[in-house]
Amino acid sequence: TQLLEQSPQFLSIQEGENLTVYCNSSSVFSSLQWYRQEPGEGPVLLVTVVTGGEVKKLKRLTFQFGDARKDSSLHITAAQPGDTGLYLCAGANAYNQGGKLIFGQGTELSVKP
Amino acid sequence: DAGVIQSPRHEVTEMGQEVTLRCKPISGHNSLFWYRQTMMRGLELLIYFNNNVPIDDSGMPEDRFSAKMPNASFSTLKIQPSEPRDSAVYFCASSTRRSSTDTQYFGPGTRLTVL
Numbered sequence: 001t002q003l004l005e006q007s008p009q010f011l012s013i014q015e016g017e018n019l020t021v022y023c024n025s026s027s028v029f030s031s032l033q034w035y036r037q038e039p040g041e042g043p044v045l046l047v048t049v050v051t052g053g054e055v056k057k058l059k060r061l062t063f064q065f066g067d068a069r070k071d072s073s074l075h076i077t078a079a080q081p082g083d084t085g086l087y088l089c090a091g092a093n094a095y096n097q098g099g100k101l102i103f104g105q106g107t108e109l110s111v112k113p
Numbered sequence: 114d115a116g117v118i119q120s121p122r123h124e125v126t127e128m129g130q131e132v133t134l135r136c137k138p139i140s141g142h143n144s145l146f147w148y149r150q151t152m153m154r155g156l157e158l159l160i161y162f163n164n165n166v167p168i169d170d171s172g173m174p175e176d177r178f179s180a181k182m183p184n185a186s187f188s189t190l191k192i193q194p195s196e197p198r199d200s201a202v203y204f205c206a207s208s209t210r211r212s213s214t215d216t217q218y219f220g221p222g223t224r225l226t227v228l
Contacts, residue, residue, distance in 0.1 A: 031214045033214075033216075040222075041219075041222070042204050042206070042219025042222055043204075043219050044219070045217070045218075048214045088155075092214065099144055099210050101158070101217065103158075106155055106156070
């Protein structure tokens with residue numbers, strides 16, 4: 001069974017601080033996605049990484065896929081209260097049919113003004 | 114364009130009652146996913162359909178759960194009989210299923226409380 005472990009589970013920081021969220025597995029994934037979920041809503045896709053070692057930037061967010069495609073990280077620079085939410089990583093296996101995703105447990109981020 | 118539509122948004126029922134959750138995927142999407150989210154277990158895939166056909170229902174907890182997709186624009190998840198441990202937020206998501214990197218678009222979820 002493929003599992004994705006996220007750390008930390010909870011993170012409370014002050015506005016302006018930097019942070020990194022990790023997503024690790026013992027399995028190889030063909031691609032990995034990061035979603036953000038706000039209270040009362042469904043997850044929304046932030047980014048997809050598909051190549052080992054790939055780095056993608058989305059404004060203050062930097063996403064990296066590990067060289068072996070078993071892990072990923074999300075780094076936020078100068079966090080703002082609007083970054084508050086649940087961050088989920090999700091892995092896809094090329095051998096799974098139909099785009100099935102395996103989700104991590106999530107990291108609950110709170111950014112205080 | 115309208116996103117994924119789920120109804121009801123909130124459901125409170127008593128143990129033993131039948132519960133039906135509904136989902137309308139984004140028009141043109143041919144994959145549909147049902148998830149359950151709880152604090153303890155996170156986001157779990159229950160079942161998914163491709164072109165209205167169930168592909169993988171290994172995440173369905175037990176026989177009390179069933180899902181149907183009679184056409185490309187409608188799906189239901191039914192729990193009969195419901196139990197307190199079924200209390201969770203249930204999400205429906207759809208995608209175009211062109212590749213494993215397809216974006217899944219989630220609905221707002223149905224918060225189910227079984228008393």
